[in-house]
Amino acid sequence: MEKLYQIATLLYLERASKNFSGQSDTTRVLADTGFSILAEQLDCYAALPILIIGLEARTDQQRIIVLDLIEKSLAKFRSRSLEGVQRMVQTAWIQDDLETDKDLDYVTKVDTIVTSNNIIPTFA
Template sequence: MPHASEWTWYVNGIKEVLYSDRPHAKCTLDEEKNALLNWVYYHDVMKKFSIRHWRTTPREKHEPSITQPQLHGGSKRKQISQDDFLVCQRVTPEAPWISVILRLMTELCNTVPTKPCLRTMNAEEQNEFATRIRILDWRIRNVPMPAAAEKISSSVRLYQLAMLIYLNRVTENILNQASKMQTYIDDAFTLAAELETCKPHFPMYIIGWEACTDEQRATVLGLLERTKKDPSSRSMFHVEVLVQAGWTQDDLAEGELNYWDKVTTLISVCSTMPSFV
């Protein structure tokens, strides 16, 4: 019976193949291989995000989210670090924001602990943590954006807003910027109403879970429907089901739900770890 996180093994396997074929000293890459490196890097980064929240069994608070799956004969699959894997990668000149966003997603996953426990931190620890989050927040806000006239500009901006919303929510608004958060949310729904499609799943989840009013939810459902009709779009089944499940949780809750617990509960309902690609 296949393991529920089996797709992550294939991502690791592709990294191994590309790494072993890489000319370590010369780093000569053609455009096709560089595009493949970017594609694998994207899946690898978003895999880290999935692992943060997917739980199949109860775990202790400080236990890692998912251990590396055991393969044939009890051996472990070789781990290729992102630094080693990306040493030859070139930033795509016409789309420099892609590399920046992915590196910031990696930093977000590494900086914000799984289940941030701010109440257990002393004052000094909270100050240090807030400083790291403030720097990350600033870097996300300063992602190089495509020109406003470019068709892709709204999609990049939506991804940026989703990262800012997630960062502030998951750190329990440690930066005390409620007014900025509301602006991010309002801007996100404005863009969602204007976009023809949104193929990346991450912003669809994050923005979708923010929908509180009937108008906002109609905006999300409209964007989902338009995206599903695009022949090049991947299945939106998990997005549609989990976003609406989040709305149900919010509607039934007597008070505001803990964001980390809400997202983790929703994602863990899936028998197969969902991808946020």
């Protein structure tokens, strides 16, 4: 679990410090590592790493990894935070799919997705 938090924190800091939603070598490596860890998890109650890593999903396979983990975790924990994270990542993916050539400001995108949700997940 600690490794997931480290990857999520590094991803967020990399994105926020550059204020860039596109892919760089650093974000690509961190995201790939995060997806590998998520794919191995049987469940995960930690909403923050799922959200941050989930925001990096660019392929259907990566999205399936995130949704499968959320579903397995919800079956075990039944958490409103995880339900909120599921809605947030799906909202982000829709935005990514609709995005044109111009990348959105990362911090604004995360802020909009989190604040537009009825339930703010517990990220502790």
